[in-house]
Amino acid sequence: xQNKGDESISYxxxxxxxxxxxxxxxKIKSLVSIAKTYGSKDQNEQAYPYLEEALQLLEDSSLVNTxxxxxxxxxxxxxxxxxxxxxxxxxxxxxxxxxxxxxxxxSHRQLGMIHxxxxxxxxxxxxxxxxxxxxxxxxxxxxxxxxxxHQLLENPLGDVIAFFNYINNTKKKRYYENKFVEMPNx
Numbered sequence: 800x801q802n803k804g805d806e807s808i809s810y811x812x813x814x815x816x817x818x819x820x821x822x823x824x825x826k827i828k829s830l831v832s833i834a835k836t837y838g839s840k841d842q843n844e845q846a847y848p849y850l851e852e853a854l855q856l857l858e859d860s861s862l863v864n865t866x867x868x869x870x871x872x873x874x875x876x877x878x879x880x881x882x883x884x885x886x887x888x889x890x891x892x893x894x895x896x897x898x899x900x901x902x903x904x905x906s907h908r909q910l911g912m913i914h915x916x917x918x919x920x921x922x923x924x925x926x927x928x929x930x931x932x933x934x935x936x937x938x939x940x941x942x943x944x945x946x947x948x949h950q951l952l953e954n955p956l957g958d959v960i961a962f963f964n965y966i967n968n969t970k971k972k973r974y975y976e977n978k979f980v981e982m983p984n985x
Contacts, residue, residue: 807836827856831871843878850875866906869898873913880916885924892917908951911942915955922962929966936962940975949982956982 811829818826830853837846853871857863876891895913899905918935921928936959943952956979963972 808833811836823856823860824862827853827860827862828867830856831867831874834874835870838874838877843881846874847878850878864898864901866902869895869902869905869909872898873909876913876916880920885920889917889920889924892920907942907945908948911939911946911955914939914942915958918962919958922965932962933966933968933971940978952982953979 811833814829815826815833818829820826830849834846834849834853837843837849850871854875857868857871862868872891872895876888876895879885879888879891892913896910896917899910899913914935918932918939921932921935939955940952940959943955946952956975960972960975960979963969963975
């Protein structure tokens with residue numbers, strides 16, 4: 800909360816050490832928190848080993864299919880996305896979306912953003928799938944609109960407009976351009 804990432808990581812490492820193998824849930828949550836902290840500092844290489852360990856532990860834990868699991872999958876998808884290894888990012892995007900969708904109250908923001916990342920991967924990866932990319936871009940906008948955060952929606956709408964322009968779908972392009980123009984200036 801105080802935006803002191805290095806201190807946070809130091810304390811979380813102590814928590815992991817103290818949790819040992821006796822408190823797996825606390826250990827997993829701390830591993831994911833460290834990875835997210837490194838990710839927020841654009842230090843994805845440092846985040847990777849924590850994500851890898853967390854995902855291994857998650858497989859047989861009570862935290863499987865929870866928000867922590869979805870966040871770990873999202874962070875791992877972003878790790879590969881950031882390295883432009885889109886084919887590796889896709890399975891993590893799929894698993895993250897499925898996990899978020901199975902939550903009782905999924906975050907519209909998180910689900911919308913992972914749909915955007917997944918759609919981008921589908922569009923740009925080797926063996927692209929433009930039909931599925933189109934569907935996921937639209938699902939992303941649907942979710943992001945539910946946040947009522949117009950600043951959050953601006954860039955994704957621009958990306959979706961560019962996508963429909965790229966595939967020469969003028970009807971959808973105009974539809975999203977109208978959404979963009981009609982957005983309140985708040």
